[in-house]
Amino acid sequence: VRVDVLLTPGEVTPAHVTGRVVVVLDILRASTSIVTALRGGARAVIPFVATEDAVRTAKQYARGEVLLAGERNMVAIPGFDLGNSPREFTPERVKGHTVLLTTTNGTRALLSVEDAHEVLVAGFANCAATVEYLRTHLISGRDVTVLCAGTDGAFSLEDATCAGRIVRLLVSSGLFLHRNDGARVTELLAHRYGPDTGRLFADASHARRLAEAGFGADLDVCGAIDTVPLVAIYRDRAITRLDVPSASAA
Numbered sequence: 001v002r003v004d005v006l007l008t009p010g011e012v013t014p015a016h017v018t019g020r021v022v023v024v025l026d027i028l029r030a031s032t033s034i035v036t037a038l039r040g041g042a043r044a045v046i047p048f049v050a051t052e053d054a055v056r057t058a059k060q061y062a063r064g065e066v067l068l069a070g071e072r073n074m075v076a077i078p079g080f081d082l083g084n085s086p087r088e089f090t091p092e093r094v095k096g097h098t099v100l101l102t103t104t105n106g107t108r109a110l111l112s113v114e115d116a117h118e119v120l121v122a123g124f125a126n127c128a129a130t131v132e133y134l135r136t137h138l139i140s141g142r143d144v145t146v147l148c149a150g151t152d153g154a155f156s157l158e159d160a161t162c163a164g165r166i167v168r169l170l171v172s173s174g175l176f177l178h179r180n181d182g183a184r185v186t187e188l189l190a191h192r193y194g195p196d197t198g199r200l201f202a203d204a205s206h207a208r209r210l211a212e213a214g215f216g217a218d219l220d221v222c223g224a225i226d227t228v229p230l231v232a233i234y235r236d237r238a239i240t241r242l243d244v245p246s247a248s249a250a
């Protein structure tokens with residue numbers, strides 16, 4: 001079985017998607033916001049590329065049932081209920097709501113692979129739960145692609161490092177995996193930073209931009225490892241939490 005890591009969305013080919021489980025990573029901050037919303041009791045998170053599509057879809061729901069969330073250039077979209085800061089996705093705000101989310105890179109990357117056998121959303125927050133779930137697929141012979149959302153089409157250090165953490169955990173769990181060069185290089189990054197996401201974010205340009213824009217406190221949430229032990233799965237146009245025994249403790 002194979003685990004391939006794609007360092008940017010531009011590397012996606014049909015062969016990386018068809019019949020595979022694809023894990024989408026956008027550590028800063030879409031993935032972290034999504035899993036935080038699900039932990040907080042959101043019914044689902046529905047991803048959109050375009051703001052207008054999210055707004056149009058919101059009108060199909062009863063008032064009070066949905067929350068519009070998202071960012072452009074890191075900042076909350078005017079008129080939306082929430083931005084893209086995981087700290088906003090508290091149980092008080094999201095419980096029982098469907099969150100319609102549009103972000104610059106994360107939701108776009110997710111929708112680019114929606115034809116996969118399964119699509120998962122992961123970050124440092126739900127890394128171990130996701131790895132455990134991926135193991136079951138790999139053991140049954142299903143190949144995995146890890147897609148780094150990156151930033152504006154370019155490589156992001158934090159996404160790649162989390163991808164490497166996932167690959168290393170899979171390998172250290174005893175699986176024999178064929179890995180592409182992307183996977184190999186991300187393993188080196190994960191080895192370099194280990195669990196020190198503070199050091200990682202000090203080196204990562206998007207993390208520095210977030211801090212300069214006043215979102216420095218988000219970095220603590222996005223860098224916290226295995227704080228949200230759930231598997232986030234995208235199917236039938238919605239991201240929900242998958243109830244697997246290992247992920248039921250969230």
Ligand code: MLT
Pocket residue numbers: 026028029030031071074084103104105106107210
């Ligand atoms: C994105 O999808 O581009 C990000 O999550 C941007 C951000 O809000 O930091």
